[in-house]
Amino acid sequence: MTEGTPAGESTTLPASPANAGQAGAVPAGGELVLELTGVSRQFGAVRALTNVSFECRAGEIHALVGENGSGKSTLLGIASGFVDPDLGEIRIGGQRLRTDSPAQARKLGLAMAYQDGSSVGMEPVKNNFYFAAPPDQRPPYWRRKKWARKLLADFDLDIELFPDVPAGFLTMADRQLFEVAKALVTDPKVLLLDEPTTALGPDEVEALHRTIVACKDRGVGVVYVSHRLPEVLEVADRVTVLRDGVSQGTFDARATTEHELVERIVGRPFEAAFPPRDPLGSEKKDVLVVDGLQGQSFGPVSFSVESGEIVGIAGAEGNGQQQLFDTLSGRTPPRAGRVECAGEELTLVSTHEAVRAGIMLLPGDRKTEALMGVLGVRVNASVQSLRRFSLAGILRRRAERDAIGDLVERLDIRTPSLDQPVEFLSGGNQQKVSVSRSFLEEPSVILAYEPTQGVDVGSRFDIYNALRTRSNAGAALLVKSSDPIELAGLCDRVLVMSRGTIVEEIPGDELDEVRIVEAIVRGPGMSKSARSPLGVAMPKSPSKQAS
Numbered sequence: 278m279t280e281g282t283p284a285g286e287s288t289t290l291p292a293s294p295a296n297a298g299q300a301g302a303v304p305a306g307g308e309l310v311l312e313l314t315g316v317s318r319q320f321g322a323v324r325a326l327t328n329v330s331f332e333c334r335a336g337e338i339h340a341l342v343g344e345n346g347s348g349k350s351t352l353l354g355i356a357s358g359f360v361d362p363d364l365g366e367i368r369i370g371g372q373r374l375r376t377d378s379p380a381q382a383r384k385l386g387l388a389m390a391y392q393d394g395s396s397v398g399m400e401p402v403k404n405n406f407y408f409a410a411p412p413d414q415r416p417p418y419w420r421r422k423k424w425a426r427k428l429l430a431d432f433d434l435d436i437e438l439f440p441d442v443p444a445g446f447l448t449m450a451d452r453q454l455f456e457v458a459k460a461l462v463t464d465p466k467v468l469l470l471d472e473p474t475t476a477l478g479p480d481e482v483e484a485l486h487r488t489i490v491a492c493k494d495r496g497v498g499v500v501y502v503s504h505r506l507p508e509v510l511e512v513a514d515r516v517t518v519l520r521d522g523v524s525q526g527t528f529d530a531r532a533t534t535e536h537e538l539v540e541r542i543v544g545r546p547f548e549a550a551f552p553p554r555d556p557l558g559s560e561k562k563d564v565l566v567v568d569g570l571q572g573q574s575f576g577p578v579s580f581s582v583e584s585g586e587i588v589g590i591a592g593a594e595g596n597g598q599q600q601l602f603d604t605l606s607g608r609t610p611p612r613a614g615r616v617e618c619a620g621e622e623l624t625l626v627s628t629h630e631a632v633r634a635g636i637m638l639l640p641g642d643r644k645t646e647a648l649m650g651v652l653g654v655r656v657n658a659s660v661q662s663l664r665r666f667s668l669a670g671i672l673r674r675r676a677e678r679d680a681i682g683d684l685v686e687r688l689d690i691r692t693p694s695l696d697q698p699v700e701f702l703s704g705g706n707q708q709k710v711s712v713s714r715s716f717l718e719e720p721s722v723i724l725a726y727e728p729t730q731g732v733d734v735g736s737r738f739d740i741y742n743a744l745r746t747r748s749n750a751g752a753a754l755l756v757k758s759s760d761p762i763e764l765a766g767l768c769d770r771v772l773v774m775s776r777g778t779i780v781e782e783i784p785g786d787e788l789d790e791v792r793i794v795e796a797i798v799r800g801p802g803m804s805k806s807a808r809s810p811l812g813v814a815m816p817k818s819p820s821k822q823a824s
């Protein structure tokens with residue numbers, strides 16, 4: 278890794294083989310369908326793009342990644358003629374694009390799928406398709422239903438789109454796929470997708486990927502903007518990284534790693550991006566004590582978490598992690614066992630009891646569980662702490678505003694105002710609002726379930742810092758994550774769950790990504806001998822006992 282060089286400059290990162298011959302990494306053959314050269318754009322004081330060059334070839338999936346605000350949407354806006362560059366040149370299919378001409382961009386063969394949807398809600402799907410197609414490519418009006426069906430099949434869009442259903446009735450996921458389908462109706466040379474997977478679950482992402490691969494196979498160039506790196510790497514041929522409106526290079530997707538891309542996205546070496554662990558083992562006491570706990574499809578499990586400690590929960594999905602968190606947060610009552618929080622024994626028959634005892638849950642599904650989308654940042658942050666801002670029953674708005682204003686600054690929550698409805702914030706900023714509650718409420722135990730799911734890379738590290746800050750302030754943290762890199766970087770030790778029980782404990786000095794993955798794939802069985810009578814895996818020397 279980068280040694281002895283200051284972090285923060287892209288030049289301090291070693292050139293990867295993929296980066297070495299940037300042009301050489303291009304999939305051979307395809308002609309250039311989109312070419313941006315030396316593009317710059319400023320909005321007021323914000324330099325959204327500075328001298329960016331970007332290209333996409335026929336039959337290529339070219340991913341564009343970067344933190345929120347790094348300029349990805351601006352780049353697509355410029356490519357599609359909706360945003361005028363201050364400097365630079367755009368070519369579509371070799372033809373120069375005039376400024377301010379979305380219509381010309383379309384004519385030259387560029388199509389864009391919009392995230393929020395440009396469909397006419399009450400019109401049936403087939404009509405939306407019909408009107409999306411250029412007039413000379415439309416079928417006879419009465420045949421539009423059959424035509425729409427064929428289009429969907431051609432692009433491997435096996436979504437159950439009923440041609441007669443009003444577009445406004447589609448689910449978020451179907452609407453997203455529908456937007457892509459509509460863009461394809463124009464038979465484009467180049468297709469732009471701006472964060473198409475934000476509202477999609479894993480199966481739907483797979484469906485979308487099938488479609489963009491089908492496009493690629495037909496020779497369409499696809500520009501795919503996303504902040505989900507594992508997804509991008511699965512499907513892209515090349516990846517271009519933007520940071521603060523400046524290109525950090527273009528990489529061959531097969532020759533680069535998530536790790537390497539993260540470094541370029543955040544602009545500092547990966548390890549340095551995680552907050553340091555608590556340096557001195559100050560006076561610690563067990564805050565959360567779990568003994569022989571059993572619940573729906575998990576247990577018995579026994580472990581404890583000290584104040585100032587972050588303990589990770591690893592494991593393949595569906596091995597009881599969710600149920601353990603549900604029980605610890607009082608959502609599903611336990612079947613047997615004991616739980617203590619800060620010395621107080623809990624029955625865990627209600628979320629109310631858990632909250633009162635000082636257990637705070639940061640649920641993974643923020644959209645439906647944690648936050649009230651239509652309400653503002655301020656209300657969402659302080660909803661559990663209203664008592665704190667009340668004096669003789671009267672809410673002290675001023676104190677509330679000040680405290681939350683501080684937190685917005687401290688956690689770098691990007692919001693135009695404290696009253697901005699949280700549904701309009703990015704996933705990362707929503708999660709920061711959720712985390713900000715733990716600063717106001719100061720719980721003894723924080724249960725964080727997939728704290729960075731759907732969160733862009735930059736915000737991820739802000740969230741790690743915020744969680745570490747809570748732990749340094751004395752809270753005990755339990756973090757469930759499916760990302761071994763996250764667990765290795767953030768936690769003091771990690772418990773591995775399999776089939777509802779803890780099969781292994783990985784101590785801090787052995788924590789790394791590989792060690793965690795090994796423990797997960799190894800699963801139960803081998804470590805029985807290492808288990809204490811309580812069911813807690815004892816620390817043991819690595820690899821010796823692995824079979």
Ligand SMILES: Nc1ncnc2c1ncn2[C@@H]1O[C@H](COP(=O)(O)OP(=O)(O)O)[C@@H](O)[C@H]1O
Nearest residue numbers: 320323325343344345346347348349350351352
């Ligand atoms: N129409 C606009 N007016 C003012 N600022 C804008 C506008 N569009 C984008 N920006 C700013 O330009 C920067 C890049 O934004 P954007 O291209 O949307 O980034 P991304 O899509 O990577 O999140 C941000 O700082 C954003 O606030």
Ligand SMILES: [Mg+2]
Nearest residue numbers: 349350351471
């Ligand atoms: Mg964007």
